[in-house]
Amino acid sequence: MSIFVNKETRLVVQGITGKEGQFHTRQCIEYGTNVVAGVTPGKGGQTMDDVPVFNTVRSAVEATGANASMIFVPPPFCADAIMEAADSGVELIVAITEGIPVLDMVKVKNFLATKTCRLIGPNCPGIITPGECKIGIMPGKIHLKGGPVGVISRSGTLTYEVVDQLTKLGIGQTTCIGIGGDPVNGTNFIDVLEAFENDPDTKGIVMVGEIGGSAEEEAAAYIKAHVTKPVVGFIAGLTAPPGRRMGHAGAIISGSSGTGQAKIEAMEKNGIRVCMNLGTIGEVCKEVF
């Protein structure tokens, strides 16, 4: 089993004809993802490789039965694209786009509260169930299918590093999810923890956080109360100085909140095995799982 995506997932790509959209659509198809449609306004009726392109998400969904969307639309138009997908009945929306204004995302988030769909991202690498479905920009071949570990992370290449170490030690993954580095995003740690807890094939969870905000602290408290599976945690940015934004729009220590130390303490207090050195996270997982 897996969470959120599997062999049944039928993907529509919004922004399929752009440079990034084309490149990564091809990578996803090569990995085995069932890409059924693309959307680029004004290019309806064309094809990208063999994928039919539509003007609107609604027409793509009606024609192909797409149930998930991957979004590569540029930041000024991305909030619109997410809401379009949500309004067209897409169940899972994965927004890769980086640099969406936060006030746009605040509106999107409140809009989505009235819908039943799930948003992953924005500013994220996406989601992959190894061997079944890849929606996003992560390198497919570093993953090992079959579980038993689920991976959640706020960042991209940092997740690849963790997955690569797991795979090299023969530890497979059920599903890996990057929830994104923006301050306001869709799916959060707790949503994913709940799904992993309910997935019988996931036997352990790796949670990769970073400085800024309080998502890791809230997740740690949730784990103590609701998660029975072992969790290994890691926090990036212990050496980051306060007040400086470390690349991700959400990765900033403001005042006394969001520090790496506070997050590590919260995780340890709630029974999470915290790895202090990224170079050893594979070994720590080998010990725990």
Add this chain to the structure above:
Amino acid sequence: MKIHEYQAKELFRTFGVPVPDGGVAFSVEEAVDVAKGLGAYPVVVKAQIHAGGRGKGGGVKLAASEAEAKAFADEILGMTLVTHQTGPEGRLVKKLLVEAGQEIEKELYLSLLVDRATAGIVIMASQEGGMDIEEVAATTPEKIIKVRVDPLTGIQGYHLREVGYGLELPTAALRGFSTLLKNLYTLFVKNDCSLLEINPLILTKDDRVMALDAKVDIDSNALYRHRSLLDFRDIDEEDPLEVEASKFNLNYINLDGNVGNIVNGAGLAMATMDIIKNAGAEPANFMDVGGGATAEMVENAFRIILMDEKVKAVLINIFGGILRCDVFAQGVVAAAKKIGITIPIVVRMEGTNVEAGKEILAASGLNLINAVDLKDAAAKVAAAI
């Protein structure tokens, strides 16, 4: 993007938020002219830098006469102002704000910010104005009023009343306060602010409310729809190397240590800095070349890091996903040959096309130290300095 107090107050005036009369000055003469134009004393002379805590650092003075205004302007302009937000090196003061002094009845705190947890815009207010609000929030949280506004419906009358009555304002001041808060909300949304803080907001002896200070941060991701706000960017307030890096879309932050590092991806870059520290060395920077970096970006990243004289060794950590290792290696070789390397460079690469990347580095004849994994990389870079 941070902007100066005097720029924030220009925005305030445009949106009908009361501020004291005053003007910006770039020289002592200009400061005296502004003071004279105000027509009465006292006036306040305020250093304009992108950091808080200016008063405690000696950057804000009350002048009772023209002679005093001149003396204070002379003292503050050109001083290196050190506050808890500037770091020990401080900031050179290049401009002043000169304003009319006010008869203060009470100092309040008011701010608007984007709240991650509730995905709303939150108004925070307190009667404990003029203080360090973080401390008030930590020790006496009941003294902070928090009101969440739904961004889809915007600010309503009851939000204004909750804050106004919560602050226990005199009846005569309530109407003015409501207008001020409503206008601030409009300003916040129309300009894509990420933070707007007034500390203190004052109640005057004649029951008016007025923003005595103004701190506004603009969401950099939204600047594409606010071209006019770009004029507010002050390069003088930024690190020269960071300004250079921003020209090439590189995420770079200059730090105090001596091990430079180049990494793709913000999370991995932070973790790499931590690894350097774990190995007993100190990172000299944060440098994220991004997932989609080109050979040219890598070359510029390398050049900028080597411009930093503190750097005694460099750790390159690349996990090739979108950024292929061979492309990255070409960038490194091109930069190294152009600039000439005189310090140890440790390279750790993994991911897409890693073998081709390693061959390019090996064939370059450059003196690079190869690392097999992260642990190895950290040990080698610490040993190299």
